[in-house]
Amino acid sequence: MHALHLRLPKHFVLEERLEHYARAIEPTPRSWRGCWAEACYPLGAGPRSAPGRFKRVHVDLGCGKGSFLVEAAQHAPDVLFVGIDNEPICIAYAAQAICEAPISNAVVVPGSANHIKAYFDHEVSSIYLNFPTPLPKARDAADRLTYYNRLLDYHEALREQGRIVFKTDSLPLWHWSLDQFRQPNCPFDILWASKDTRHEHPGDPETGYERKLTAKGACVYGICAQAKPYSALSHMPQPYAHPKYELNCHRSLVDYLPDDLSSLGYIPHGMEATVTNLANYRAKNRESPHA
Numbered sequence: 401m402h403a404l405h406l407r408l409p410k411h412f413v414l415e416e417r418l419e420h421y422a423r424a425i426e427p428t429p430r431s432w433r434g435c436w437a438e439a440c441y442p443l444g445a446g447p448r449s450a451p452g453r454f455k456r457v458h459v460d461l462g463c464g465k466g467s468f469l470v471e472a473a474q475h476a477p478d479v480l481f482v483g484i485d486n487e488p489i490c491i492a493y494a495a496q497a498i499c500e501a502p503i504s505n506a507v508v509v510p511g512s513a514n515h516i517k518a519y520f521d522h523e524v525s526s527i528y529l530n531f532p533t534p535l536p537k538a539r540d541a542a543d544r545l546t547y548y549n550r551l552l553d554y555h556e557a558l559r560e561q562g563r564i565v566f567k568t569d570s571l572p573l574w575h576w577s578l579d580q581f582r583q584p585n586c587p588f589d590i591l592w593a594s595k596d597t598r599h600e601h602p603g604d605p606e607t608g609y610e611r612k613l614t615a616k617g618a619c620v621y622g623i624c625a626q627a628k629p630y631s632a633l634s635h636m637p638q639p640y641a642h643p644k645y646e647l648n649c650h651r652s653l654v655d656y657l658p659d660d661l662s663s664l665g666y667i668p669h670g671m672e673a674t675v676t677n678l679a680n681y682r683a684k685n686r687e688s689p690h691a
Contacts, residue, residue, distance in 0.1 A: 414488055421495035426482075429509045434521040440480050443504045454480035454505065456525040459557070461513055461545065462532055464608060466494030466506075471605035472528075473498075473506040479525075481506040484513075513545055513553070520557035522630075527554055529566040531609040534573040536653040536674040546577035546623075548586065548649050555587040558627045564588065565604070566623045567597055569613045570668035572656035574621035579648050581625050588625035597622030609669075617666045654678055 418425065426432070432439045437453040455478040460469045463483030473481040483494050483506065494508045511519065516527075532545040541547060546566055554564055568574055574595075581590050594600045597620040598610075610620060654674060658664065661679045 414492055417492035417496065418488065421492065421499045424495040424498040424507055425491060426507045426509050429482075429484075429511060429519040430515075433519060434523060436482065436520065436523060437480060440507060443480075443507060454478060456480070457482065457520070457523055458526045458528065459484060459516075459520070459524050460528045460530065461516070462530065463494050463508060464490050464530075466490075466497040466508065468528070468530055468605050468607040469494060469506055469508070470497045470501050470503065473503050474501065475605070477503075477505055479505060483508040484511050484516075484519075486510070486512040513550060516557045517553050522556065522559050524557050524562055525559060526563045526565060527558065528604075529564065530607045531568055531613070531669075532566075532573075534568070534570045534653055534668060534670045536572070536671050538650055538652040541650045541652075544573070544576075546573075546580050548580045548583050551580060551586060551588060555627050560627070560629060562627045563591070564623075564625045564627075566625075567607075567610070568621050568668075569609075569618035569666075570653070570671060571595075571619075571621060572653040572668065572671070574623070575656045576651060576653060577623060579651075581623065583648060587628050589628060591624045591626050592622075593624075594622045595619065613669055618668070619666070 426440075436457045437455075441452045441454050457480045458472070458476075460472070460481060460483045463469045463485050466483055469481050469483040473479070485491055485494065485508070488510065491508050491510050498506045498508065509519065529545050535541070535544050542549065544550075551564070558564075566577060568577075574593075578590075578593060580586070581588055592601070598606075598614070601622065601624075614620065653671065657675070657678065661675060661682070664675065667675050
């Protein structure tokens with residue numbers, strides 16, 4: 401997710417925070433693969449073997465400090481929300497937000513998208529990808545959270561007709577992500593793609609990033625896609641069988657920027673250096689056309 405630039409409070413001790421809010425942290429997510437809805441019900445109210453189950457399981461992948469996670473959980477108390485982040489500081493803050501809410505239907509996991517198949521087995525109803533780091537360089541394309549092969553992993557974590565909801569302030573990343581969902585034999589159907597998600601689909605809570613970025617003039621671009629039935633995928637060839645796979649997937653986000661960079665009214669977060677370097681490169685070439 402986005403690189404952290406957190407201003408930590410004085411005397412902040414990460415280990416103490418993690419220990420203090422440990423009830424909201426699940427350190428062994430692989431243990432509950434396939435049974436999250438039952439094993440986590442009810443959170444903080446007795447043994448894990450207590451009867452009952454949550455109605456659905458939703459995953460906030462790259463949950464940050466947990467503002468979206470907590471607000472979404474408050475609106476749907478019968479749904480289990482699992483926040484995942486690979487930054488220990490984010491885990492500490494998100495766990496604190498859960499404990500102070502207080503809510504009993506949210507938990508945070510120290511982990512990453514690389515292991516989502518190891519954490520969940522066809523049991524998640526929704527995966528939220530809120531403002532992931534764009535990673536503009538072509539060599540980093542496979543690490544973007546909407547990369548085609550990651551979509552295949554998400555499909556294995558989702559239940560029948562489960563959904564991915566992706567939001568970003570980066571128009572280049574949005575266009576590139578649409579290309580991923582449109583790859584041959586992608587296991588998802590696009591339900592909607594919006595260049596003004598907050599206006600057209602206002603129901604979801606805002607993340608902390610969304611509030612900060614929209615205050616700076618960002619638009620929120622979004623995609624919602626639904627998992628195809630497993631029966632429809634049984635004869636699908638692997639993606640590398642398609643000759644255009646490499647070309648379409650391993651692309652720089654520079655390819656999606658306009659020719660006239662001055663037309664950019666807003667530079668996406670995480671792409672500032674890319675845009676600046678590209679503008680300088682183009683200006684140098686204009687000055688020295690035969691260099």
